[in-house]
Amino acid sequence: MCDPYIKITLGKKVVEDRDHYIPNTVNPIFGRMYELSCFLPQEKDLKISVYDYDMLTRDEKVGETVIDLENRFLSRFGAYCGIPQQYCISGVNTWRDQLKPTQILQNTARIKGYRLPILSENGMRINHGGRDYTLDEFEANKKLHEHLGPGEERLALHILRTQGLVPEHVETRTLYSTFQPNISQVL
Numbered sequence: 001m002c003d004p005y006i007k008i009t010l011g012k013k014v015v016e017d018r019d020h021y022i023p024n025t026v027n028p029i030f031g032r033m034y035e036l037s038c039f040l041p042q043e044k045d046l047k048i049s050v051y052d053y054d055m056l057t058r059d060e061k062v063g064e065t066v067i068d069l070e071n072r073f074l075s076r077f078g079a080y081c082g083i084p085q086q087y088c089i090s091g092v093n094t095w096r097d098q099l100k101p102t103q104i105l106q107n108t109a110r111i112k113g114y115r116l117p118i119l120s121e122n123g124m125r126i127n128h129g130g131r132d133y134t135l136d137e138f139e140a141n142k143k144l145h146e147h148l149g150p151g152e153e154r155l156a157l158h159i160l161r162t163q164g165l166v167p168e169h170v171e172t173r174t175l176y177s178t179f180q181p182n183i184s185q186v187l
Contacts, residue, residue, distance in 0.1 A: 003053035004028045004062060010036045010069075011043030021053035033096065044070035050175055063175025063184075082166045087157045091147035101156035108163055117159075123152030126159060133159050 005021035007014065015034050022028040028050075038044075049064035087101055088094055097104070105117050109128065118127040124135045135151050138158035148154060161167070174184040 002026055002028075002062065004050050005053055006030055007049045007051060008034055008036070009047040009049070010038050010045075013038075018051075018053060018059070038069065040070045040073060044068055048173075061177065063177045065173040065175055067173075083157070083160050085161075087149045087153045088147040089149040093147065095149065101153045101160055105156040105160055108160065108165070117156070119152055123150060124155070126152070126155050128159050 001024045003021045003023050004025065005016075005018050007016045007018075009015075013036050015036065017030075017032065017034075020030070020032065022030065036046075046067040046069050047064055048067070050062040051059045052062055053059055084093065084095070086093065099107070102117070102119070105126075105128065109116055112129070114129045120126070126133050133155060135155045135158075138155065176182075176184060
């Protein structure tokens with residue numbers, strides 16, 4: 001068994017989350033979000049390391065992986081977290097992208113050569129790519145909760161989910177140890 005925690009390094013910035021180790025597991029789910037700013041291309045490598053917490057002895061590195069942020073930013077998918085199912089302004093599923101869905105929809109229209117989306121005054125209808133979309137067609141018979149954001153953002157998000165963009169996802173990566181660099185590490 002292991003008591004894993006993560007350490008994140010980006011340039012000279014280091015976030016060591018030792019206080020939030022997960023006790024007695026070989027399959028941790030950290031479920032935390034960290035925000036770091038950087039300058040590309042100087043600080044392009046995001047290093048995520050997993051350590052085994054020990055109270056009495058030195059913590060042992062289980063493994064690490066490196067994400068090339070410049071490559072991710074310049075990919076055809078952009079620097080998006082993926083398109084979530086819902087637009088929430090509070091709660092555990094709070095919107096994480098730097099742009100709101102209406103802004104992403106405008107950018108998508110520009111890329112596809114469409115006219116900019118036209119939003120109705122009440123925010124319940126958007127014309128995009130020559131088609132009218134209404135909030136009712138996406139949210140009919142669905143249970144709405146208090147964490148949802150404004151109607152126009154929710155509608156823009158529903159439209160974005162029909163545009164072939166990357167859906168929200170969990171990325172998994174293999175960890176490698178500096179002691180055994182050619183062997184993937186399993187907690």
